Structures are given as structure tokens and as C-alpha cells.
Amino acid sequence: MSEVIYRKYRPKLFKEVVGQRPIKVTLQSEISSGQVAHAYLFVGPRGTGKTTLARLFARSLNCLDKKETESEPCNKCQACQNFLNNQTLDVIEIDAASHTGVENVRENIIANAQVPPFNKNGYKIFVIDEVHMLSKSAFNALLKTLEEPPKRVIFILATTEIHKVPETIISRCQRFDFKKIPLADVVKRLTEIIEWEKITIDDKVLTQIARRSEGCLRDAESLLGQIIALSQGQVTDDLISLVLPRNNWLEIDVLVEGLRMHNLPAVLNQINKLVAEGVDIDNLTADLLEYVRQIMLYQIIGADFHLEFDDHFIEAIKKHAANFPLADISRLLNILLSKTQSQQAVIIDQLPLELACVEFLLATATDMVSESNKTNKVTATSATVSKDYELLQKKWSELIAALKPLNSSIAGFVQTAHPLEIQANQVTLGFEFPFHIEQLDKPNIKAEIAKSLSSILGRNITVILKIDENFKTNQQNFKGRSEEGVDDAVDTFGGEVL
Ligand SMILES: [Zn+2]
Missing domain, CATH: 1.20.272.10 (Zinc Finger, Delta Prime; domain 3)
Structure with missing residues (x-):
């Protein structure tokens, strides 16, 4: 069933192919202008549409009813029908992973390439999948054909491992680099399929399938197919966890x-x-x-x-x-x-x-330990700073109370902060979230905070707002709880790092 889904909905037109827009546009314009190359190299991860586009390209070039300036195949004429029923003689698909010998290249490709296409105005098209699997001598035999290509013959070489393809071959091909299909596009495609299948599956599950497939549309369709096949109309959580590998x-x-x-x-x-x-x-x-x-x-x-x-x-x-x-x-x-x-x-x-x-x-x-020493220096080494710190600890609620009439949410944000650094005329407040700083980082608000700090500390203070990368530890310090995080780290490493 999973394979069925994948075949059943294999795109029959360029416009139905998911993703790879730049490649589609180029291939279509080559078809409609009649300016096709002798050899193409489709490079990219598995399941991203290489074979699908190779077949579409081949079918469109051989379509009997396609108008000259068009690029989509009609999918109705005899040539298209033969193709869709796997009965065409003009498109030869070879999986190099299972035919790696030079003999196969000679028999299947070179000899066959000399025979003109069945359709005089069409092309004979060889699609060689996983071309990097060819042996060295097979590549040499192929190279000779690419150097002097017979008339009306096109090679489409597809590979997931371009580094294994000889430079001499690469340089003779028009190269297209296929990208992984973006998650949103995969989800959109899966949504279409479940609509066609008249089945309801939660968006979150479709996203889960898409993420698990890592940009490989074929895998995504195959997973969806398994769920549909097993569901008998009812998609349950148990079923989903059975099909989708654990992702907790x-x-x-x-x-x-x-x-x-x-x-x-x-x-x-x-x-x-x-x-x-x-x-x-x-x-x-x-x-x-x-x-x-x-x-x-x-x-x-x-x-x-x-x-x-x-x-x-x-x-x-x-x-x-x-x-x-x-x-x-x-x-x-x-x-x-x-x-x-x-x-x-x-x-x-x-x-x-x-x-x-x-x-x-x-x-x-x-x-981390040196960072915590730094914090300790700020709060403990200088008696004045230590006194200021304690003063702020004691009077923090006063600061909040002074800000409340101004704006209660602002007061709330400051309540979650703590002094990170105290200098003669400047106090740096440490925050957990950038959002809080964004809300407070306005001249009039900072002036109000500074005013309150000045009155608590008894001198003129300006205020700096900063994300504290050790927020939790420092916050616990300030609010008077133990430094769990640091203690753990020191215990774990036996204090040696000190
Ligand atoms: Zn046709």
C-alpha cells in the first residue's frame, strides 16, 4: 500500500512536482524552446524527485500531441500512454547499482543508442540511476558515447554521491542540484494526498511524518501510505506510534x-x-x-x-x-x-x-566555575559592592512598588531580574528573556528604574539591561537560595577544575 500511494500519486505534470522549482523552470524552457542538451546530471539526496523529473522530461519530449511552445506532456497520446504503462521502447531506465559491469554499459546503452527512436521526432532517453556505482571501465565506455552522442539520444545520469562520479563525465553534462524538500512543502503534499484518499489525519501527525522523512518526499509518502493501509479508516495514536519511529x-x-x-x-x-x-x-x-x-x-x-x-x-x-x-x-x-x-x-x-x-x-x-568566580567577585570581594548588593536584595520590592504605578507589566518584568554588576554609577540588571529587555529598553522607562535604584543606593545611578547567560544560578543567589547548578558541576568534577 505504501508503495501504491507513492506510485498512485506520482506527478504526471511538471506543475505537480513538489519543490525543485529552478530545475523545473529550466527543463521546461529547454523543452518548449527545443534546445535540449545531450546529457544531464541530476545530483541530490534520495527521494527528492530526480527520477520523477527525468521521467517527466522524457515523456514530454516524446509526447505526440504536445504543442511546440508547450512543456507539459499530454499524458493521453499513444507515446504518453505507452510510457505511463511502462511499454515505451524509447526510454531505457538502468539502475547502475545492479548493473555495474562494463558489458552492461556496452549491451544496454551503447548498442541500443545506435538504434533510432521509435518516434522519429522524439528522443531515445537513457536514465541511469545511481550512476556513481558504475565501474571505471563502464565510465570509460559511457564517456566515449557522451563525447560523440548519437543523434536524438539523451542521457540523464542521476546520483546521490557526486564525488564518486569522474570529473570527465561531470564536465560533459548539464548539471542540476536537487535540494531536500522543505518541511512545509512535504506537509502540503501529504495534506493533498489524504484529501484524495478521503481520510482525516491531524496536521501534527503530518508534520511528524515530514520531519522524520528529512526532506525525502518518497519516505514521507511511504510512511503516510503505511498509516493509511493499517488505519482502516481510523487513525489512532497507537497506530501512529507503531508506524512512526519513536521521536520523543x-x-x-x-x-x-x-x-x-x-x-x-x-x-x-x-x-x-x-x-x-x-x-x-x-x-x-x-x-x-x-x-x-x-x-x-x-x-x-x-x-x-x-x-x-x-x-x-x-x-x-x-x-x-x-x-x-x-x-x-x-x-x-x-x-x-x-x-x-x-x-x-x-x-x-x-x-x-x-x-x-x-x-x-x-x-x-x-x-562555568570561572564564570561563577567572576560573579562572586562582583558580589563579594568589594565590601561596598557587597553592601549594595545586599541592599538591593532587601529593597527589591520597594523598587517594584515604585514602578508599579507607572506600568504593572513593566514592574513585573523587573521583578524577574537581578543585579548582575554594580559599579559606582551604574547598575547592570540581568534578565532571562530578550522580550523583557525589549519592553524595558526605552529612555523614559530606564530613567524610572534608574531613579528608584538611585534612591535605594543613595547615589546617582544609570541602568544597563542585559541577558544573563547564567540567569538561573545568579537569580537563585539573589533570591537567597543555594547555587544548585554550580554545586552539581563542582561535585561532579570533584572540584579539580578549581
Ligand atoms: Zn502525449
């Missing part, structure tokens, strides 16, 4: 929280718990990478970045983004990539991931 952001969030809070035992426990539950380690690593990447993008781009998650996780990601220093995020992603992607054969599946997490926490623990 809740568990990933626990892992990320552990990494952010420098809680190594929690991180290693979580990894091993999930592995014991049968979670595939490659999926787990891929999900972790994706989650941390979203945190990074949200932190950098902010509200303009569209997070494709359920509301619950959007909140979680925003929280991580506000508290996870960018340098640490980038380091985590780098370590995860280098430690987990290069291991070919490991005896313990989760070991590369565990090592990546340990390496990350060791690397950032040093930074």
Missing part, C-alpha cells in the same frame, strides 16, 4: 536540561535508560542534534524563527535558548557531530554519544 522530545529535553545544567550523572543515566528501552542510538543522536540546533537558531534569530514543535516544546526551547550560552551550544553541536558521526563500528552503541557528552561537560565546566 520529552526525553530529549531531559537530556538537554542535564547538559545545560552540567549534570553529568543525569545525562549518562538518561542515555542508558533510553538505550535500555530500545531507542535507536542513531535516532537519539539525530534528535538531540536537531533539538539543540533549534535552540541555537531560536537564540540567534529570535521570534522570527519558526519553531516546528508542539507548544510545550516551544516553551522549553525558548527557555533553553535564554539560558544556554551560545558558545556552549556551538561547542556541544561540534562535539556531537565529530564524536558520533565518524564511528563506523563500535562495540557499545551509545559510547560515542556518552563520550561526546562527557567531553562537552568537561570543556564547559572550567568556563
Whole structure:
């Protein structure tokens, strides 16, 4: 059934093909102007439309009823019908993965290319899929044909691994680079299919399918097909979790929280718990990478970045983004990539991931402890600063009360902040969320905050608003609770880093 869906809805016209717009436009204009090349090279990830476009291109060129200036095939004439029923003699599809010998190139391609197309005005078209699989001698034989192509013969070479295709071949082809299909386009396509199939499936499930397929439309259609086949009209949560590989952001969030809070035992426990539950380690690593990447993008781009998650996780990601220093995020992603992607054969599946997490926490623990020393210096080394800090701690509610008549939501935002740095004439307030700073960063509001601070500290103060990358720890300090995060990190590493 899943294969059926994929074939049933295979696009019959260029305008039905999802994504790859620049490629479609170029191919269509070549068809309508009659200026086609002898050889094409379709490069790109699997399931992104290479074969679909090769077939469409071939059919359109051989369509008997297509008007000269048009580019879409009619799909009704004898040539189109033969093609759609796999009975055409003018299009030869070869899967190089299963015909790698030079003999096959000679027999299937070179000899056959000498025979003119069945349709005198059409073309004989060879579609060679996974062309990088050809042997060296097969490539040489193919190269000779490409150098002196017989009349009305077109080669379409498709590959997922361009680096394995000889430069001499590449240079003789018109090259098109296929891109992964964007998530929104995949979802749109799946929505069309369920409408045709007259079945109801929640948008969130379609998004889940699309994300799991990583830009490969064929995989997405195939997963959808499995769900439709098994559903018998009723798509239940159980059915979906049966078909869709596990993608548990809740568990990933626990892992990320552990990494952010420098809680190594929690991180290693979580990894091993999930592995014991049968979670595939490659999926787990891929999900972790994706989650941390979203945190990074949200932190950098902010509200303009569209997070494709359920509301619950959007909140979680925003929280991580506000508290996870960018340098640490980038380091985590780098370590995860280098430690987990290069291991070919490991005896313990989760070991590369565990090592990546340990390496990350060791690397950032040093930074974190020195950061907390810095905070201590600000609040403790100078007696005056320490006194100011305590004064603000004691009188913070006065500050809030003074701001309330002005605007109660502004007072609320300041309530969540704490002094990050206190200097002779300037106090820096630390915030968790950029949004709070945006709301407060206006001359009249800052003047009011400064006025209140000045009256508490008994001298003229200007105010600076800043995101505090160690918000939680410093906030706990200020509000008089213990520094859990730092204590954990120091305990975990036995204090050696000090
Ligand atoms: Zn036709």
C-alpha cells in the first residue's frame, strides 16, 4: 500500500512536482524552446524527485500531441500512454547499482543508442540511476558515447554521491542540484494526498511524518501510505506510534536540561535508560542534534524563527535558548557531530554519544566555575559592592512598588531580574528573556528604574539591561537560595577544575 500511494500519486505534470522549482523552470524552457542538451546530471539526496523529473522530461519530449511552445506532456497520446504503462521502447531506465559491469554499459546503452527512436521526432532517453556505482571501465565506455552522442539520444545520469562520479563525465553534462524538500512543502503534499484518499489525519501527525522523512518526499509518502493501509479508516495514536519511529522530545529535553545544567550523572543515566528501552542510538543522536540546533537558531534569530514543535516544546526551547550560552551550544553541536558521526563500528552503541557528552561537560565546566568566580567577585570581594548588593536584595520590592504605578507589566518584568554588576554609577540588571529587555529598553522607562535604584543606593545611578547567560544560578543567589547548578558541576568534577 505504501508503495501504491507513492506510485498512485506520482506527478504526471511538471506543475505537480513538489519543490525543485529552478530545475523545473529550466527543463521546461529547454523543452518548449527545443534546445535540449545531450546529457544531464541530476545530483541530490534520495527521494527528492530526480527520477520523477527525468521521467517527466522524457515523456514530454516524446509526447505526440504536445504543442511546440508547450512543456507539459499530454499524458493521453499513444507515446504518453505507452510510457505511463511502462511499454515505451524509447526510454531505457538502468539502475547502475545492479548493473555495474562494463558489458552492461556496452549491451544496454551503447548498442541500443545506435538504434533510432521509435518516434522519429522524439528522443531515445537513457536514465541511469545511481550512476556513481558504475565501474571505471563502464565510465570509460559511457564517456566515449557522451563525447560523440548519437543523434536524438539523451542521457540523464542521476546520483546521490557526486564525488564518486569522474570529473570527465561531470564536465560533459548539464548539471542540476536537487535540494531536500522543505518541511512545509512535504506537509502540503501529504495534506493533498489524504484529501484524495478521503481520510482525516491531524496536521501534527503530518508534520511528524515530514520531519522524520528529512526532506525525502518518497519516505514521507511511504510512511503516510503505511498509516493509511493499517488505519482502516481510523487513525489512532497507537497506530501512529507503531508506524512512526519513536521521536520523543520529552526525553530529549531531559537530556538537554542535564547538559545545560552540567549534570553529568543525569545525562549518562538518561542515555542508558533510553538505550535500555530500545531507542535507536542513531535516532537519539539525530534528535538531540536537531533539538539543540533549534535552540541555537531560536537564540540567534529570535521570534522570527519558526519553531516546528508542539507548544510545550516551544516553551522549553525558548527557555533553553535564554539560558544556554551560545558558545556552549556551538561547542556541544561540534562535539556531537565529530564524536558520533565518524564511528563506523563500535562495540557499545551509545559510547560515542556518552563520550561526546562527557567531553562537552568537561570543556564547559572550567568556563562555568570561572564564570561563577567572576560573579562572586562582583558580589563579594568589594565590601561596598557587597553592601549594595545586599541592599538591593532587601529593597527589591520597594523598587517594584515604585514602578508599579507607572506600568504593572513593566514592574513585573523587573521583578524577574537581578543585579548582575554594580559599579559606582551604574547598575547592570540581568534578565532571562530578550522580550523583557525589549519592553524595558526605552529612555523614559530606564530613567524610572534608574531613579528608584538611585534612591535605594543613595547615589546617582544609570541602568544597563542585559541577558544573563547564567540567569538561573545568579537569580537563585539573589533570591537567597543555594547555587544548585554550580554545586552539581563542582561535585561532579570533584572540584579539580578549581
Ligand atoms: Zn502525449
